[in-house]
Amino acid sequence: MNHWIEQAITLLVIACPCALVISTPVAIYAAIGNASARGVIIKGGKFLELLAKVKAICLDKTRTITFGNPVVSDVYPLNGTSREELLACAAGAEVFSEHPLAQAIVDAARNEGYEIHKTEKFESIIGKGAIAKCLVCEDETILIGKLQFIRESQPVTDEVEQIVKTLSEQGKTSVVVSFGEGVAGIIGLMDEIKPDSNQAIQEINSMGIKPIMLTGDSALSANYVAKIVNIDEIYGGLLPEDKAARIKESISKYESVAMVGDGINDAPALAQSTVGIAMGAAGSDTAIETANIALMNDKLSLIPFLIRLSKATLLRIKINTIGAIAVKVLFIVLAFLGFGNLVMAIAADVGVTLIVILSSLNLMKFE
Template identity: 35%
Template sequence: MDHTSDNETQKTPTSCSSTTSNSAPNEGKTKCGDCCGAEAQLSLHDDHDHANSEASNISLFLPAIISLVALLIAIALDNFFPQSWFTGWIRLGWYVAAYIPVGFPVLKEAVESIRKGDVFSEFFLMGIATIGAFAIGEYPEGVAVMLFYSVGEAFQNIAVRRAKTNIKTLLDQRPDEVNVLQGNQAITRKAETVAIGEIIQLKAGEKLALDGELISNNAFFDTAALTGESKPDGKNKGDVVLAGMINLNGVAQVKVTTAYKDSKLSRILELVQNASAQKAPTELFIRKFAKIYTPIVVALALAISTLPYFFVDNYVFSEWLYRALIFLVISCPCALVISIPLGYFGGIGAASKHGILFKGSNFLDVIASIQHVVMDKTGTITEGVFKVQDVNFNDKFNRDEILGMVNALESRSTHPVATAIHQFVGEVDHNLPLNNIEEIAGHGLKAEINGKNLLVGNFRLLDKFSIRYDIDPSSIVYTTIAVAYGDQFVGYITIADSIKEDAHLTINLLKSLGINATMLSGDKNTVVQYVAKTLGITNAHGDLLPEDKVNKVKAIKSKNESVAFVGDGVNDAPVVALSDVGIAMGGLGSDATIETADVVIQDDKPSKIPTAIAIGKQTKRIVWQNISLAFGVKAVVLILGAGGLATMWEAVFADVGVALLAIMNAVRIQRMKF
């Protein structure tokens, strides 16, 4: 319902909201990307929990270590301690043995990629380049190129695993087992087997595994797993408690209300697991570019090795083949196709650490370019926790009787105003004969009781039914609930909502980023203007119906400004659909936001809005740094290689070296402070 406040309609999913799971089949292996023959495996579905251990990391480098030792021995026998026996087939055999540990896995992947129809993968490029080096007698360089490539791949694997594990460790705080009360005894059971309605016993320091309702009188919980904030949160009997919360004192009992797989934390995990499926435009462009780019450089390499025959007097095939091989090694686009998705994934991870969930890397790009933030008032700028301040009824009406009817009608609504009235009046009299209950969007509620109409809402509702009243609504500062019964004006109830602690900081941070802020609200204009003046918001509009908000946002977008809309996650669907990115104040009790918004702020703090924008901007900056680095270095070394001025060593740096630099730059965002 709408009581001159912000929560009019149920929000529906936008066209770019949550995605279906797109986990890859080979989680243990990270590859450069579709453009090189395989998808960048950035999913969180990791079946090997030990993958990030030191032993696992060392095993990644074991083939490279074996090849390095064999290569160093061979170089020593070639140059420093020459031996008469180290020639011919023995020398070739030794270098082949040094090549196999790092080369065989790559050649195997190349064959598999070709079988799948992807000829121009990075495995194919590295294979023909190194085999070509062997063919012209450049054994050390053939082994060295594959060795450094293998080292680069190992570092890529570690970087991606670390990104996956960091986020999974951050979010998946659910214990596998719980203590379920059966009679007076606590029985340990698997969390996923616990049914709705069963009671869990939670000792001090234990984590809750399932969502539920607190049936103990009170308890304090650490909610960091869901909000990023470790500040103790007091809960009373009947309050909702969620999986991932840690009981801080005494023994608490919780009645399970949601299955293990449907808990809020499970939804959050699914959201982040699916986030990499929503690709940013930059990422999609690089993939398409590389699919065209790679065959072109292969053709150019063939031209470099053959065409000079017709134009160069002293043409030596092995010399021009060497240049072509260098060209191929340089051309491998690994730096782009691994570091770019890793950069976006790092941005998603950095946001998760701050209790901000992005539903895809595309939203990181969009939010980085936001010029105007449009906000709800209730639940976004204010706490959304209303308290009745005063009841002003005409003396000819029985105050308690009218309040009882209002309370009964409001019990049909989930609006914060309804909660405030219920807390003020008390228990609902369910015996009252309420009939023909109707919610009038943007106005309030109407029902029939004892043969008379009962109207509860804003003064526009009274105007709609031609109810006369003798007061000026604009003279009342607080949110006002007008009441009419039997076609007569009964009076009004005033309700107040407090401004959030960090709301003022939010507006200042947005201004410092050069972003305009507008507040749109269905609440009465006097309240909206008071809040706006307090916070320093110059553009604020109250008394708005849902269609009015749409028109206001359309007016902003007509100025070619990109708009983010911030709401409480259960209303204003038309405005969210119209905005470039929808940001929802998720809160601990609002499941709808997990399904509907593009970005979810878990702890309801508006100051996370500029934080999300800052993370988006930094992610985009890092991605473009990597693109510039990769293209710049490769362009220079490609020209040098084609002209015979670069060796395989420069080629290795242009490929593996640049890839490693780009990866280190990409993972840097996860360590930044925002």
């Protein structure tokens, strides 16, 4: 009788679910800790698990694939406008903007020693450009931004179209400026591709994940960068709502889609994606708040690392769970057959729990 009482107690001990209960959270916390040490903020284990199932990754171009520190490379004054007037007036409008292209134009005007025109009534049109009233140029309204934006209110000549096309083919971004009648000039800006972008995209491709470029820049400019980093699916000239729509289309095709972006223009797309990843150090507060994961050091190479980490975490959870269940089933069978031992049961339960913890903590060293 005492023997079977001991077997019953053994059964109760081995049935303790400690190892099963902690197999998932310890692995998740270890993985999140590893990511945090590399400057990555993951806002919950759910997003780490979702990242392992991603089939496509949509990436913004500026400040994601490129540094996002553009410099003015070309200035084309038109319709009798001087270089000084074009840059000074454009900088007067852009001085109120936080966009990297705007800051580059302001820096160019200052570096050339021009006095920036005073402006008022600045208004930013997200994804298109900006409007301001110049207090120097006879109170004229300045329109500055994409060609499509200028075309909405000003006539655009073939010369303007050709200049924009040429700049785009060279991988440059065109900012068209208008004040008075017609187009006053075009400013070309060039951005440098991050050194780790090519390798990161190659790793993403090798994992069987489809990289897709979504950008507000022209399709020609996007194609130039995409060829260098080996992305073959590109969508250019997108407004914020267009990016979100593309994410929705990609989800219907690939089921699970991540979005990597940085600016306020990317916030709708980040929210629409399965997993939103913000380039945090250079990103806007809106993008970081909307995203599920933030890369605080802006290294694109962290994306493939995070995918590997997420897959390794799910695999470790499965191994830990199966191992714990196998040991418990073995001792439960022994207890029913009368061969169980209380000391062995306690040792097995504690031992499996320790093994699960140590196995999960190995994720802290995952490379």
